[in-house]
Each structure stands twice: as C-alpha cells, then as structure tokens.
Amino acid sequence: MKRLRMEIHGAVQGVGFRPFIYRLADSFDVTGWVCNTARGVILEVEGEETVLLRFGEAVEKEKPAISIIQDVTREYLEPVGYNGFEIRKSIGGERKALVLPDISTCDDCLEEIMDPENRRYRYPFTNCTNCGPRYSIINSIPYDRPATTMAGFHMCKKCLEEYESPSNRRFHTQPNACPECGPHLELWDHSGIILAERNEALKRTASAILDGKIVAVKGLGGFHLITLASSDKAVLILRERKGRKTKPFALMFPSSDMISSFCEVSEMEQNLLRSPESPIVLLKKREDHGSSKKLSDFISPGNPDLGVMLPYTPLHHLLLQEIGEPVVATSGNLSDEPICTDEKEALRRLSGLADLFLIHNRPIARHVDDSIVRVVDGREMVLRRARGYAPLPLRMNEESDAILAAGAHLKNTLALSIGNNVFISQHIGDMETPQAVKAYEEVWSSIESLYHAKADKVIYDMHPDYISTKYAVESGLPAFPVQHHIAHVFSCMLDNGLNPPLLGVSWDGTGYGTDGTIWGGEFFYIGKESVERVAHMRTFRLPGGEKAIREPRRAAIGLLSEMFDDPAAYIPSDVFSKKENIVLKRMLKNDLNSPSTSSAGRLFDVVASMLGLCQTNEFEGQAAMLLEYAVAGVETDDSYHLLLDRIAGKPWILDWESLINDIIKDITTGEKTSMISARFHNALAEGIVSVAELTGEKRVVLSGGCFQNVYLAERTADLLRKRGFTPVLHRKIPPNDGGIAPGQIFAAVNLFKNK
Numbered sequence: 194m195k196r197l198r199m200e201i202h203g204a205v206q207g208v209g210f211r212p213f214i215y216r217l218a219d220s221f222d223v224t225g226w227v228c229n230t231a232r233g234v235i236l237e238v239e240g241e242e243t244v245l246l247r248f249g250e251a252v253e254k255e256k257p258a259i260s261i262i263q264d265v266t267r268e269y270l271e272p273v274g275y276n277g278f279e280i281r282k283s284i285g286g287e288r289k290a291l292v293l294p295d296i297s298t299c300d301d302c303l304e305e306i307m308d309p310e311n312r313r314y315r316y317p318f319t320n321c322t323n324c325g326p327r328y329s330i331i332n333s334i335p336y337d338r339p340a341t342t343m344a345g346f347h348m349c350k351k352c353l354e355e356y357e358s359p360s361n362r363r364f365h366t367q368p369n370a371c372p373e374c375g376p377h378l379e380l381w382d383h384s385g386i387i388l389a390e391r392n393e394a395l396k397r398t399a400s401a402i403l404d405g406k407i408v409a410v411k412g413l414g415g416f417h418l419i420t421l422a423s424s425d426k427a428v429l430i431l432r433e434r435k436g437r438k439t440k441p442f443a444l445m446f447p448s449s450d451m452i453s454s455f456c457e458v459s460e461m462e463q464n465l466l467r468s469p470e471s472p473i474v475l476l477k478k479r480e481d482h483g484s485s486k487k488l489s490d491f492i493s494p495g496n497p498d499l500g501v502m503l504p505y506t507p508l509h510h511l512l513l514q515e516i517g518e519p520v521v522a523t524s525g526n527l528s529d530e531p532i533c534t535d536e537k538e539a540l541r542r543l544s545g546l547a548d549l550f551l552i553h554n555r556p557i558a559r560h561v562d563d564s565i566v567r568v569v570d571g572r573e574m575v576l577r578r579a580r581g582y583a584p585l586p587l588r589m590n591e592e593s594d595a596i597l598a599a600g601a602h603l604k605n606t607l608a609l610s611i612g613n614n615v616f617i618s619q620h621i622g623d624m625e626t627p628q629a630v631k632a633y634e635e636v637w638s639s640i641e642s643l644y645h646a647k648a649d650k651v652i653y654d655m656h657p658d659y660i661s662t663k664y665a666v667e668s669g670l671p672a673f674p675v676q677h678h679i680a681h682v683f684s685c686m687l688d689n690g691l692n693p694p695l696l697g698v699s700w701d702g703t704g705y706g707t708d709g710t711i712w713g714g715e716f717f718y719i720g721k722e723s724v725e726r727v728a729h730m731r732t733f734r735l736p737g738g739e740k741a742i743r744e745p746r747r748a749a750i751g752l753l754s755e756m757f758d759d760p761a762a763y764i765p766s767d768v769f770s771k772k773e774n775i776v777l778k779r780m781l782k783n784d785l786n787s788p789s790t791s792s793a794g795r796l797f798d799v800v801a802s803m804l805g806l807c808q809t810n811e812f813e814g815q816a817a818m819l820l821e822y823a824v825a826g827v828e829t830d831d832s833y834h835l836l837l838d839r840i841a842g843k844p845w846i847l848d849w850e851s852l853i854n855d856i857i858k859d860i861t862t863g864e865k866t867s868m869i870s871a872r873f874h875n876a877l878a879e880g881i882v883s884v885a886e887l888t889g890e891k892r893v894v895l896s897g898g899c900f901q902n903v904y905l906a907e908r909t910a911d912l913l914r915k916r917g918f919t920p921v922l923h924r925k926i927p928p929n930d931g932g933i934a935p936g937q938i939f940a941a942v943n944l945f946k947n948k
C-alpha cells in the first residue's frame with residue numbers, strides 16, 4: 194500500500210475537476226480526498242502502487258475536456274489509512290488558478306433543453322460545469338458566484354441541491370440557473386417597451402427574422418445583429434445601416450450538416466466548429482452547394498470564403514432551431530466600434546440598426562467578440578482571439594516580473610505577464626473611435642485587479658502618435674518601447690514556445706521603425722540578447738502618408754515613381770484625374786507628406802492597384818485579400834523575382850524592380866490576373882527563402898498580418914521545408930496586430946533582462 198499525492202496546476206477549477214476525481218477514485222476503488230487550492234487542485238489517494246500508477250495516468254488522460262493541465266507534481270508517501278473518498282473544503286491563499294474562457298453548450302445541456310420532460314426544457318440560460326459563461330460574467334477572482342454577474346440571482350432549492358452535490362454535473366457551477374430562479378428573455382421595441390417575454394419573446398424573434406427583420410440579440414459577450422442569410426433585401430439593408438459596403442458578414446448555421454452543404458469542411462475544420470471554443474471558422478464556399486436554400490451573394494461579395502459558426506449558447510441553439518436556416522450574425526456595433534454589451538446602451542447605439550431587441554437580464558461583465566480561426570498549413574490559426582480563447586494564458590519557459598503591454602493601434606489587445614503566464618485580453622478593436630478608446634481604458638484599468646497583480650513596468654509600441662503609447666508613457670510605470678515588427682516575431686515565438694536564436698520574418702501593412710520610417714517587410718536575426726535587422730524590402734514613398742495606407746492607388750504611384758517619370762501610365766487610366774496626378778507628382782518631387790516605407794503589405798496594394806483589383810480600401814488589408822483571392826486555384830511554380838542587394842554594412846534589400854517590370858510586361862500581353870497574382874505570391878515566398886539561405890538560421894518565424902494570406906503562408910512554409918528550414922506560423926495568437934501585446938512582453942523578457 195502507498196499514498197499518492199498529486200498537485201495539479203492549470204485551468205482545473207470550475208470545470209468539474211473535483212467531481213471527475215471523485216468518480217475516478219470510485220472506479221479505481223481507492224480512498225482519499227481532493228480539494229481546490231489557490232493554484233489549482235490537490236489530491237491524495239491510497240491503494241496498491243500499481244493501481245496508483247494507473248490512477249495518476251488516468252487523471253491526465255481522462256481529465257474533463259475543457260480543463261487544461263499546465264503541470265503536475267507526484268509524490269509517493271506512506272499511507273495514513275483513509276476511509277472512503279471525500280471532496281474537502283478549498284484551501285485559501287494566493288489566487289493563481291486560471292480564469293476560464295466562455296465555453297459552448299455541452300451535449301448534456303443541449304439534450305436537456307430539447308427534452309419536454311426536463312425542467313430546463315427550452316431554457317436559454319442552461320449551463321453546467323462543462324459549459325457556459327465564464328470570462329464574460331466574472332468581475333473578480335476567486336471565481337465564485339458573488340464575484341460574477343449572476344450575483345443578483347438566488348438559486349432555487351433544486352438548483353442549490355445540484356450545486357451542492359459532488360456527484361452532480363452542476364456541482365459548484367457558479368452560473369447555475371433554471372427557469373425558476375435564473376435570467377430570462379424579453380423582446381423590446383426601439384423605446385424599450387416589452388413586447389413579449391421568455392419563450393414567447395424567442396418565438397417572436399424567430400418569426401421577425403424569418404420576415405426579413407434585423408434583430409439585435411444580446412448573447413454571451415455582447416450583441417449580435419441577426420438577419421436572414423437567404424434574403425438579399427435584409428442583407429443589403431443591414432449593410433446600409435451598418436455602413437459596411439463589402440466587408441464579409443459572419444453566419445450562424447443551425448447545424449453542421451447544413452454548413453457542409455454550403456461549404457467545404459475538412460475534418461479539422463469540423464472539429465474547430467464543434468469545439469468548446471466554437472469560433473467563426475473561415476471556410477471555402479462550395480461551388481455547387483447541395484442545398485435547395487440559397488445564401489445572399491451580398492454576404493461576402495467577391496470572396497471565396499464564408500465565416501461560419503455554430504450556435505454556442507442554449508439561446509442561439511433554440512433561436513436557430515426555430516428559424517431553421519442560416520442567419521447573418523454580425524457584431525452589434527456601428528462599423529469599427531466595440532461590440533455593444535448593455536441593453537440600455539443598445540437602445541441608444543443600435544436603434545438605427547435594429548428593428549427589434551431580444552435582451553436578457555444577465556449582465557455582461559466585459560465585451561467578448563466571436564473569435565475567428567482558419568486552417569493554415571494543416572493547423573489552426575487564430576485571427577481574432579476572443580470568446581473561447583481569452584483569457585487563457587500562453588506559457589513562457591521562464592518566470593518574469595509582472596509586465597503590462599499596451600499593444601499597438603489596430604485590432605488591439607492588452608497583455609499582462611505573471612510568473613511564466615502571459616495573459617492576453619479579449620480583442621478590443623481599432624483604436625479609432627471614442628468607444629474603442631473607452632473599452633481600452635476599461636481593460637487597462639481592470640486587467641491587473643482581475644489577476645490580483647501589480648505591473649512592474651509597461652511596454653509600448655514605438656509609434657509616437659499611438660493612443661496606446663500615450664497611455665503607457667503617462668501610466669507612471671517604468672515604460673520601455675519595443676519596435677512593432679520585432680514584437681510580431683516574439684509574438685509568434687511565444688505562440689510556439691520558441692526561444693532565440695532564429696530568423697524572424699515580419700511582414701505587415703505598417704509599423705513605426707527604429708529609424709522613424711514606416712517598416713513592414715522586415716527580416717530579423719533574433720539573438721539571445723539582441724536583434725539585428727538583417728534585411729528588408731526596398732523602400733518607396735507613400736504620397737499622402739496615412740491616406741496612402743487606405744488608398745492602394747497612392748502606394749502604386751509612389752512605388753512606380755521610383756522607376757518611371759509617368760507612374761500613372763502603369764495603373765488603370767481612370768484612377769486619378771489629371772489634376773490629382775499633378776498634385777501627386779508635386780508631392781513626391783518636393784517630398785511633401787510622402788513618408789518612405791519598406792512595407793510588404795503596401796507592395797500588395799501596389800500590385801492590386803496595377804491589376805485594377807482595388808484602388809481604395811474599405812477595410813484594412815482589403816487589397817491584399819483581393820490579390821490573394823485572384824489566384825483562384827491556379828497552380829504554378831512560375832515566379833517573378835525579388836533580387837537581393839546590399840550596401841556594405843547595411844541590411845540586405847529585397848528589390849522589387851524586376852518583379853514590377855515583369856508584371857507590367859504580363860499586363861501588356863494580356864496575361865490572366867490569376868497567373869500574375871500566383872507569380873507575385875511565389876516571388877515573395879522565394880524572396881523569404883533566399884534571405885533564410887543568407888542567414889543560415891534553420892528556424893524561420895513568419896509573423897505579421899501578411900501571413901493571414903493562406904496562399905503566401907502555405908507557399909512559404911512549403912518552400913522553406915523543401916530547402917531544409919523549419920517554418921513557424923502562428924497558432925493561438927493572431928499574426929496581425931492583435932498579437933502585438935503578448936509579443937511586446939516576450940520581447941521585453943528576452944531583450945530587457947537587466948531593465
């Protein structure tokens with residue numbers, strides 16, 4: 194006989210871990226106890242040594258699906274002679290257990306809400322230890338009901354019994370609720386007058402949506418605007434009201450079978466759709482979809498993909514079942530504002546957008562958007578990290594001080610490190626509206642208290658005009674800048690658990706360089722304590738500065754003016770008026786508001802403009818997206834060329850001049866756009882490999898918004914592998930600027946050891 198003592202750290206609280214241990218002990222016929230501690234779970238079991246060995250293995254192998262074990266310690270001791278097995282009272286102390294993300298409805302709960310005999314039949318707020326709201330309802334830790342937005346609801350006798358019974362699926366389920374004692378639905382008109390309640394509200398919402406109405410629905414982490422996906426009219430009205438011309442809308446489908454009839458779905462994509470995170474998954478549209486129902490062409494015009502998700506709360510399940518067909522479920526906001534979370538606020542902010550409001554009385558503690566993922570190079574890549582992922586930490590190999598990272602500007606997030614965990618806030622959005630800045634302020638002021646930590650220093654982007662920079666510098670904490678593209682590389686390293694040395698490729702639209710120019714096509718040797726910019730794209734100027742970031746045609750004029758006296762001759766003729774051309778020429782000649790850039794993203798803009806695909810961007814990265822879609826299935830190894838060149842003592846330069854000349858030749862001879870686009874992408878991939886071959890570092894980290902481009906990411910990864918390199922792509926941290934904040938922290942940990 195022996196006694197096994199296990200201490201388990203990670204996301205092991207509020208996930209049914211103790212009941213799981215209780216049942217496991219029962220099935221192994223061992224005695225002992227289990228309890229929560231400040232850092233996780235601790236347990237002791239007594240039995241024969243071989244049994245204990247298998248028990249220990251089973252703990253890790255059969256753990257609840259949504260729990261995450263970060264580390265386990267095992268100790269074998271002399272037995273003390275326990276009788277039976279018990280769940281003991283929690284041991285207090287310093288709180289380090291992880292806050293969990295919101296988790297999609299589990300199969301057991303789904304079965305209950307569909308069962309007319311069950312007391313939770315059609316109850317939209319059903320949840321259990323294995324599923325339901327977490328991050329979106331937590332005000333502070335430890336995670337107990339009074340610390341959540343469920344504090345105002347008092348459990349009825351039946352719910353309390355479930356809550357207190359160790360063998361019950363709802364043992365210590367903090368948001369436990371039923372129709373008797375929990376939150377309920379109401380359908381409101383514009384002025385907040387109640388039109389219907391509970392099940393009636395749900396039914397009337399469904400029929401309004403089927404009638405082509407737009408309904409603002411309060412969900413888990415905020416409001417959606419929901420309308421019928423098959424109706425051109427409804428979708429166009431939504432576009433007009435939201436002020437969103439072509440940016441794709443996300444869809445919610447009643448079932449995964451229905452998704453398969455509209456989209457191509459691989460096994461991995463299927464698993465992502467049905468995962469506890471339940472994100473929006475970007476899927477290829479099927480050319481000849483097998484369903485008799487259609488989807489409006491205005492959902493994602495000119496885009497071969499659809500962003501789709503499955504219902505992830507009982508409310509969404511019941512609503513979609515009632516509607517029986519896919520709906521547009523886009524975030525409840527005006528263009529780029531953060532998602533709306535409060536019903537009173539919704540009446541104000543969304544009254545011009547929605548016809549009706551389906552609301553409920555469970556407050557949302559913080560906005561949490563739907564996450565977006567896609568499969569790239571055979572793996573999951575998170576493009577927007579929010580519901581289901583936030584606030585789970587990434588792990589570093591070493592402990593650090595508490596560091597706060599302010600992030601950048603677009604798609605912004607904050608991050609905070611405690612010990613060797615890096616916590617990333619939910620997606621906040623573009624810091625361009627007062628609402629976004631307010632949301633940023635809220636996250637800034639609450640992130641430390643949420644984790645009971647106090648930051649020792651703060652890291653920010655070098656851009657002097659970013660609002661995030663201002664917050665960092667004025668915070669009163671010791672503040673240190675990290676260059677934007679270096680932060681991108683460290684973000685991908687953290688994401689993949691890598692330490693220096695390696696080669697970092699950092700390609701995006703814009704970032705402030707250490708020399709005050711705009712960077713974006715960068716290569717870094719990341720050493721143990723230093724970083725060297727080993728290469729970059731050849732620079733060109735952007736007439737109009739900020740404006741040129743939104744207008745690919747300006748980038749085109751800027752680049753082409755480096756090669757030709759009459760740059761306008763090489764883009765479609767009607768793009769600029771004669772007068773505008775003269776103004777642009779003068780700007781460039783006199784170097785007025787025409788900053789220099791080495792951005793790869795802007796090079797995409799130039800080519801998209803030359804090909805007539807996009808002259809002004811409606812949203813960030815649109816021109817690059819259109820250029821990616823233009824490849825449209827062409828398979829070729831044909832490529833243009835980027836040439837490597839250097840002035841001694843300076844970084845290598847990837848020169849696009851011959852590539853641009855070849856594109857002009859191909860346009861003149863009438864080559865297909867798809868072919869030109871494929872050759873362009875192939876040239877970029879070759880260019881990356883040629884720099885990798887120069888430096889010789891085997892591991893090549895690919896980061897920055899450009900690597901959301903599936904063709905570029907996969908082509909580059911393939912080529913690198915073929916030539917003996919190991920490509921590293923993003924997984925759980927976005928390659929775009931949503932990943933800057935955690936990257937800033939990991940950069941600081943590696944580079945500022947003595948600060």
Ligand code: ZN
Nearest residue numbers: 299302321324
């Ligand atoms: Zn459940």
Ligand code: ZN
Nearest residue numbers: 349352371374
């Ligand atoms: Zn109840």
Ligand code: FE
Nearest residue numbers: 701703704930
């Ligand atoms: Fe960036």
